[in-house]
Amino acid sequence: xxxxxxxxLLSSWLLLLGISLSLQANELTNTPGVLESFETLIxxxxxxxxxxxxxxxxxxxLTTSKQLNLDQYKYTVAHSYIQTTLLMAxxxxxxxxxxxxxxxxxxxxxxxxxxxxxxxxxxPASRENLQTGFKEPVLVDSKLLSEILVKDxxxxxxxxxxxxxxxxxxxLIKKISLPKDNEFEVNLTQCQTTYQKIKKSPYLNYxxxxxxxxxxxxxxxxxxxxKNKERLIFLKSAKIKEVLTYSQLNxxxxxxxxxxxxxxxxxxxxxxxxxxxxKKDPFKYRNLLTPYCLDILGKRKKLTxxxxxxxxxxxxxxxxxxxxxxxPYTYSHYPKSPCSELIENYTSSLLKNLAPDCPARxxxxxxxxxxxxxxxxxxxxxxxxxxxxxxxxxxxxxKNNIVNMNEYSKELNIEKLWGTYACYYNxxxxxxxCYKVAFFDDPNNELSITQVVGKILKESKxxxxxxxxxxxxxxxxxxxxxxxxxxxHITYDxxxxxxxxxxxxxxxxxxxxxxxxxxxxxxxxxYYAYQNNSLSIGFHRSLKQKFKLKDSKVYNLTQxxxxxxxxxxLVHGIGCAEDLLPSSFKRRVINQCNPLPxxxxxxKARKNxxxxxxxxxxxxxxxxxxxxxxWKSLNLAVENYQKNHPTRKWSLYALxx
Amino acid sequence: xxxxxxxxxxxxxxxAYSKIVPFIPKYRLENLKAFVDSKNLYYFNNNRGExxxxxxxKSYPIIKGQSKETQYNAFLSSDYNHLxxxxxxxYLSHMNIRKMNKIWFTDVGSKKANFIGKGVNPQxxxxxxxxxxxxxxxxxxxxxxxRTKEVYKKILIQDNRRPYFIPDVAVSSQLDxxxxxxxxxxxQEVIKLNKKDKSILxxxxxxxxxxxxxxxxxxIFIKEALLDSSIKKSSLSxxxxxxxxxxxxxxxxxxxxxxxxxLPGMLFYAEKKFNISKEKPIVQDLVxxxxxxxxxxxxxxxxxxxxxxxxxxxxxxxxxxxxxxxxE
Numbered sequence: 008x009x010x011x012x013x014x015x016l017l018s019s020w021l022l023l024l025g026i027s028l029s030l031q032a033n034e035l036t037n038t039p040g041v042l043e044s045f046e047t048l049i050x051x052x053x054x055x056x057x058x059x060x061x062x063x064x065x066x067x068x069l070t071t072s073k074q075l076n077l078d079q080y081k082y083t084v085a086h087s088y089i090q091t092t093l094l095m096a097x098x099x100x101x102x103x104x105x106x107x108x109x110x111x112x113x114x115x116x117x118x119x120x121x122x123x124x125x126x127x128x129x130x131p132a133s134r135e136n137l138q139t140g141f142k143e144p145v146l147v148d149s150k151l152l153s154e155i156l157v158k159d160x161x162x163x164x165x166x167x168x169x170x171x172x173x174x175x176x177x178x179l180i181k182k183i184s185l186p187k188d189n190e191f192e193v194n195l196t197q198c199q200t201t202y203q204k205i206k207k208s209p210y211l212n213y214x215x216x217x218x219x220x221x222x223x224x225x226x227x228x229x230x231x232x233x234k235n236k237e238r239l240i241f242l243k244s245a246k247i248k249e250v251l252t253y254s255q256l257n258x259x260x261x262x263x264x265x266x267x268x269x270x271x272x273x274x275x276x277x278x279x280x281x282x283x284x285x286k287k288d289p290f291k292y293r294n295l296l297t298p299y300c301l302d303i304l305g306k307r308k309k310l311t312x313x314x315x316x317x318x319x320x321x322x323x324x325x326x327x328x329x330x331x332x333x334x335p336y337t338y339s340h341y342p343k344s345p346c347s348e349l350i351e352n353y354t355s356s357l358l359k360n361l362a363p364d365c366p367a368r369x370x371x372x373x374x375x376x377x378x379x380x381x382x383x384x385x386x387x388x389x390x391x392x393x394x395x396x397x398x399x400x401x402x403x404x405x406k407n408n409i410v411n412m413n414e415y416s417k418e419l420n421i422e423k424l425w426g427t428y429a430c431y432y433n434x435x436x437x438x439x440x441c442y443k444v445a446f447f448d449d450p451n452n453e454l455s456i457t458q459v460v461g462k463i464l465k466e467s468k469x470x471x472x473x474x475x476x477x478x479x480x481x482x483x484x485x486x487x488x489x490x491x492x493x494x495x496h497i498t499y500d501x502x503x504x505x506x507x508x509x510x511x512x513x514x515x516x517x518x519x520x521x522x523x524x525x526x527x528x529x530x531x532x533x534y535y536a537y538q539n540n541s542l543s544i545g546f547h548r549s550l551k552q553k554f555k556l557k558d559s560k561v562y563n564l565t566q567x568x569x570x571x572x573x574x575x576x577l578v579h580g581i582g583c584a585e586d587l588l589p590s591s592f593k594r595r596v597i598n599q600c601n602p603l604p605x606x607x608x609x610x611k612a613r614k615n616x617x618x619x620x621x622x623x624x625x626x627x628x629x630x631x632x633x634x635x636x637x638w639k640s641l642n643l644a645v646e647n648y649q650k651n652h653p654t655r656k657w658s659l660y661a662l663x664x
Numbered sequence: 665x666x667x668x669x670x671x672x673x674x675x676x677x678x679x680a681y682s683k684i685v686p687f688i689p690k691y692r693l694e695n696l697k698a699f700v701d702s703k704n705l706y707y708f709n710n711n712r713g714e715x716x717x718x719x720x721x722k723s724y725p726i727i728k729g730q731s732k733e734t735q736y737n738a739f740l741s742s743d744y745n746h747l748x749x750x751x752x753x754x755y756l757s758h759m760n761i762r763k764m765n766k767i768w769f770t771d772v773g774s775k776k777a778n779f780i781g782k783g784v785n786p787q788x789x790x791x792x793x794x795x796x797x798x799x800x801x802x803x804x805x806x807x808x809x810x811r812t813k814e815v816y817k818k819i820l821i822q823d824n825r826r827p828y829f830i831p832d833v834a835v836s837s838q839l840d841x842x843x844x845x846x847x848x849x850x851x852q853e854v855i856k857l858n859k860k861d862k863s864i865l866x867x868x869x870x871x872x873x874x875x876x877x878x879x880x881x882x883x884i885f886i887k888e889a890l891l892d893s894s895i896k897k898s899s900l901s902x903x904x905x906x907x908x909x910x911x912x913x914x915x916x917x918x919x920x921x922x923x924x925x926x927l928p929g930m931l932f933y934a935e936k937k938f939n940i941s942k943e944k945p946i947v948q949d950l951v952x953x954x955x956x957x958x959x960x961x962x963x964x965x966x967x968x969x970x971x972x973x974x975x976x977x978x979x980x981x982x983x984x985x986x987x988x989x990x991x992e
Contacts, residue, residue: 330891331850331872333825341826342872342891367827372759502824503801531757537733584761585971590874590891591828592761593923594971595785597696597980597987598709599737602759627761627828640969646985650694652756653711653732 052091059088063131063146070148077155081135082147088131099266100215109161113212115153116168117219122226124219124240167209176217176246183210185255198273201258205266218262220244225260257283281350282323289315295353295631298336298363299329299346322346336404338365340591340627344634352622352633356608357576358383363631365404369506372626373532376579376604377424377546378408379630381415383577384554405506406447413443413454419549426530427507429459431467431523440466441527446499446509448478460497460513463524470495470515484514492517534581534604535656547579547660556662564638567621571610573663578607580659582644583651587625587636600651603627603644611635684950684964687980687989691718698738698747698975700772707747709736715749715768717775724775727751727768741792744976745772746810748786748795761828762800769795769813780813781806789835789879796833796841805833805843819857821845832875832923837882842903844875854886854910856903865903866910876933878926886910887933889920900924900931900953913958921948925974929955932979932990934970935962950981950990963990 069075075082100119118126129146136142157164171179186201205211224244233241248256265271285292289312300310300318310318322328329346337343344352353359361382366375409425416424430441442459449455457476465473476495484498496514503510508528513520536545544552551558554575561567561578570576583600584592592601604626611620620635628634645659652658689696695708697715706718713729715736727736727749735755739748751766767786770777783797783806794816795808805819823829823846834842840858842865847853852873854866866875866886876887884903898920903910918935925932930952937947948970949962964981971982979990 327872333850338827340828370760370762372761373757531754532759533757534759537756581759586969589969589971590921592830593876594982595923595973596698596737596739597973597975597982598694599973601761602755603761604759626759643969643985651735653713655694 056088056091059091059131063129063144066131066144066146068129068146068148070151072151075147075151075155079137081137082145082152082155083133083135084130084152097263099263100212109157109164110212112153112157112161113164113167114215115149116157116164117212117216118149119212119215119219120149122219122223123237124216124223125236163209167213171213176243177250179210179213180247180250183208183214185251185258187252199269202269202272205262214259215262215266217247218259221247221256221260222263281347281354282319284354285350286316286319289319292350292353294359294362295350298334298629298631299332299349302332302334302337303328322350336363336365337629337632338367338404339629339632340367340588340625343628343632348635349632352611352635353631355611356622356624356633357571358606358608358624358630358633361630362407363404363629364408365629366627368504369405370508371530371532372602372604373534373546374412374425374507374530375405375408375626376606377532377534378405378412379606379624379626380550380577380579381411382408384550384556384575385411403447403449406445406449406452409445409447409506410452410454413445415553419553421544421546421549423529423531424546425454425507426528428527428529429456429463430525430527431463433466444526445506446478446504446511447506450475456497456509456511460511460524461495464495464513464515464520467523469520474515476513481512535658535660537652537654537656547662550662554662556664558660558662560657561659561661562657563642564621567607567638567661568610570661570663571607573661576661576663578659578661580605580607580645581648582641582658583647584627586640586644586647587623588627598651600647602648602651607641608633682964683991684981684988685991687987689987693987697736697749698740700740700744700976702744703773705773707738715751715777717773719773726770726775726777729753733757739786739788740772740974740976741788742974742977743792746770746788746792747772748788748797749777750784750786764799764801767797769810778813780808781815785830787833789833790837790882794835794839796835798830798833800830805831805841807833807835807841817841817857819843822847825850832877834877834879834884836879836884836903842877842879842884844877863908866901869899876922876924878924878931880926880928884910885924885926885931887920887924887931898935900933914953914960916960922970922972925972925979927974927977927979931955932972934972937965964988 097119100114114120118124120126121128127148127150130149130152132145132147132152133142134145154168157168205214208214220240220243224241227237247259251259261272285296289296296315296318297310299322300315301307303318303321304310304314306314323346326345326347329344329349330342332343343349358379361379369375413425416422425443425445427444428441429444430439433440442462443454444456444459445454446456448457450457452458457478461473461476464470474495476497478497478499480501481498482501484492484496492514493516498512498514499509507530508526511524511526513524533545535547547558550556556575559570561570567578570578581602581604584603585594585599585601587603587605606624607621608624609622611622621638621641622633623636623641624630624633645657648658649655689699691699691706691708695710696706697709698707699705704719708716708718710716711732713732713734714725715727715729715738716723716725729751730753733754733756735752737750737752741747747770749768749770751768752763753766763784764782765784766779767781767783768777769780780795781797783799786795786797788795788810793810795810797806798804799806803821803823805821806815807817807819808814809816819841821831821843826846829846831844836842838858840856842854842856844852844854851868851871852875853864853868854875854877856863856865866888868888872891873888874891878885886901886903887898888901889898898916898918899912900914901910901912916935918937920933921936922934933951933953935949935951937949947965947967949965950970950972952961952963953959954961966983968984973980981988981990
């Protein structure tokens, strides 16, 4: 069935060429391909082509119009030969939907049926003597043959050929009017316009020819000995590079691979352009790039512009290099997004001002989302991003969100928003004293474990003054010499220490202080006021109150699109991890749903019917690693969570001014 | 590309008629956790945070739950005689993927449940004679004797780079523990552990493989797919007791997703098909692999992501808010 369809497609092409195709019944039944792979089909075609060529070996080769003698002879082409030629042609060059006969002949004229642009080859044809009717096999030069056939059917092609003969590359490119550099916006609508413009251009096949030249020279850069014809291709390529800008070059080069459909074209076009845009000012994207690039380049220092460029080149040539990054500042769900997706999604995200974080170091996905949301609405946070991106110290990678959350909980009197405590028994007061704590080191913050332990050591009279403690991995203490181990040290197990839960040991002058501090984790976030009573206003409602925001439930994509245009907008929700990341969290029984909070940080192609991907920051991905979802999938995750919710509460809300 | 896809499709046959029909439970679907049709027993989560068994017109709370927000997952054994229940406390107010859930064991029909440990992903093995679960805090697999409820083994898995990794576990009839882990090169591998030694049963064919396992009659089946969905290469392997390595029994150029389910004589898995631009998957097929003749049959194609799982020895499929059942 499939083969018949394919053959009928071929036949229609050949009929258009005025060459009748009469396939014998036995040819159909003997034709392999129905149950074989495409590669096999290609091989069969190659063999058939070779057979035909063999049959025509030693026949007259006609390379000039004089030899053709059109007054006396009529030429037809061996259909099986065209069939194989078509099969092997690049699909980007074939799907233009214009006059196919003329397209085919133009491609023949430009020699685009071979990887080497401008290749001419001898086409097996049948020559019929108009007077006697005598037929004989001959070989005709492809360019010459296409010139004969266009004269009858394709006046536009004739004028194209004439223009090309008369002009040089420079003047031709001017005539085509390619988009200028400032028109290469990272924008789908713009890309669509460019695509349509190119598709309708009478110079389309000429552009394919240029694309073929650029790709051919790129592939053969290392070739030392060039034949005459090859040298000419390299000269042309150099000329093209001279005339075109960087973006235009990328556009033309890509045609060979991506022009068969709009989606492919725009995907590579935009992603190429994004790499370029990021390269222009890598420091603007340092929040995104730094952790990945430190990992990719194996460096542990502030990166220079050149190093960012080197890193971007590596990202562009190896897309999956980002998926498997293991830098502490991307400590999160595995695998991460591939580089092109990472950069593409980040540039469209509304949460760009947030510094990279490491959610896996916190064992409470509600807190992760809450911390990010508070930081987003906290105005002081917006301007300061890079200053406290201290890549040398991974224990700080979520610190600012925690500090903001703690301030917020104090102000709004939501005690358990950050609910990790360090407690000890006060023998004088005969009661347990507890202090809120987080496991990071910051001498200027009351939550810091070093501050809290210092305070407890003094209060419990274990030291006279509050000591300045250091928070270090356990193995590091062992390596410190006697002198350096003086003073207060708090050690932790690097493999089992989180911001909200961590087994610690306290050392004074190198000697362990017997355990007297207990850590309690009582963080609770009533996200959407499940209790619905006066005691709990719920985290969502508290945001409205604190930042004077309006809210609305989000039920569909149209509504989401409309809301995302509003000021200070942020959409947050909870869905099932089994639907959001099915390969990592497999649903093993009916109605299984691990709640996973997330923030919607934009749309990938706004107001565009082509795609409607929703950009989502999952609470177990680093804030810089934005995922894109079809609305349908995201909605399903929210719906499934709703089904498991005791009161069937909806959990996708927008907040805005 | 479309053409290539179409040709590859032809190498797998389609089921003549669909055995997958909508599942209409006798109890409200949203609250349903497990069911034994033959005994007219339904297990569900009520709005008081209790795990309840319903029989006829009566219902009995099996696990009380700490508060109204307590949730449950129930894992029924393939012989419909036992149940493992995961109790999730603070379901709404403390969301933590690595939470230590309480794991309970109960006999089907019984009104009592025994607490057996804390962790996630409880499973029955070897005709419900063994139980395993994973402790995400200490990163260890715990194997328990289902009869005595005693801990048989605790296996610490090496894993620092993938914080949310949950290993797959299987037990062979000679009490070899087969499990997946991430090695120091950050690659997944399948390990066999017995009383004498620990050996690598299967390594990924290329980087970043992802393994799923299940066992049937003491034979262990392993599915290999790739984490990176842009590379399409998957396989099924079989490990038999007398072998020291797992042998690949089926290879595919597709992208397998979801868990591998074992039923007598057959396996189930899903395969994702991508559209031409490879951007988003458009179809997910539920594939039945017949061990006799080693034939892969597409049971049904779905226009989006599916999840599929077992209730006893029945395959249920969740697609687009609806549940389907596979009737052989």
